[in-house]
Amino acid sequence: MAITVKLPTQLRDLAGGAASVEAEGDTVGEALESVFAKHGELRDRLYEKSGALRRFVNVYVGGEDIRTLDDLDTPVSAGAQLTILPAVAGG
């Protein structure tokens, strides 16, 4: 079973309007790479030129922020759900 990546409204235009896309991989980084393979423009929105996640992008695995886990190396298993959200909210 594939991994599901939920996209925020701000990014859906770059994935043909879809609210979520399917991904493959053993880590968050690999899963996102598989998404970029189909929707290339997403890479620039999510990553700095250095390849690090932009500081105002949050990625969650099963509701946990990957920055509290192993960042892009956080393992994911089949059936997992990744959620991408803008960081600047709340408070």
Added chain:
Amino acid sequence: MAAKQLKCRECATEYPLEARYVCSRCFGPLEVKYEHEPIADVGSVRRRIQAGPQNIWRYHDFLPLEGPQPQTRTGLPAGCTPLIRADRLAERLGLGEVWVKNDAHNPTHSFKDRVVSVAATRARELGFDTLACASTGNLANSVAAHGAALGMDSYVLIPADLEEQKQLATAIYGTNLVKVRGNYDDVNRLCTELSGDRENWAFVNINMRPYYAEGSKTVAFEIAEQLGWEIPDRCVVPIASGSLYTKIAKGFEEWIGVGLLEGAVPVMNGAQALGCSPVASAFEQGKDVCRPVKPDTIAKSLAIGNPADGPYALDLARASGGSIDAVTDQEIREGIRLLAETTGIFTETAGGVTTAVLAKLAARGDIGEDERVVLVITGDGLKTLDAVRDSFSAVDVEPNIDSFEAAFAARGVRV
């Protein structure tokens, strides 16, 4: 109005003044950008402000609202809270001049009424009929009350373990109170997702966040006005998301920019609870981003483990020559008591954090003798009664003089 666009703080892309909070190019936060006319006659602008209503709408020209000055006899006017000279507190801490900005004096007893007033008014201008928020409690009170005052539906999402007082003081206004089984960061994530799909809801601290955050500048405007149009040397401010802390500095900066004030932005000291101190930790470690934490502190109103404005708070602390410090739960309780015993102001746990950090700075020798320091107290002690429960005992007596005197004699006190 002087507000012209929303501008990304990261890549400077500009957007119209709509319900939008994040840059679609880089995900950076959007901030309201103003183009103020230079003020030719400072005295006349100061007099106009002073002749304005006794609430934040006296600063209407510096807030991102399109319409005329909002009706001040409707809604829930916030602001114009007391600035009290706290000589007994200063003396206790060995400091020269300390003032307390007591924002517990707002309609729902916290500074959040300032930001919600601005967000709710802007939400109405943009045609929204429903307010919503992710809250650590004070915002919940304020959004529910503003919804009631303005006749707007509201949805208030809180962590399920929030203090009972804050839950009761929210539900009473007839809001839809939603208890989320998780911490504030879980609530915030849920609301961020919800806000993407409910475009007719004004989430005050998400899609209305650029307007909401501007309300915090009024704390700085009031401090300056109350000090006779002067800037204090130092402000001690609590940090949850970092929005209040950074916007107080922006308030001073804007007024310096237009010529209403002379001098520089104060030294800005941020205050966090040790049990949720991602910004204080990053400051100490010399980092420019915060690593999210799982909060574990009695200061629930500051319990944001993943602070949105953390990077900007770090920039400000360093640029202003300040610091961001953290204090333990025990120090927070002592801070509440210190403020209460020396000023007569009973603050909630967040104010305990702020007061304890002031004490820490004083003990460390960071504050000069001739400095004028403002302590920003953001909420009322009645909101977090559990923090002081069992911290004192009453004298129990029968209704006669013998019993009264015996009770005090037993304590070794003659009365």
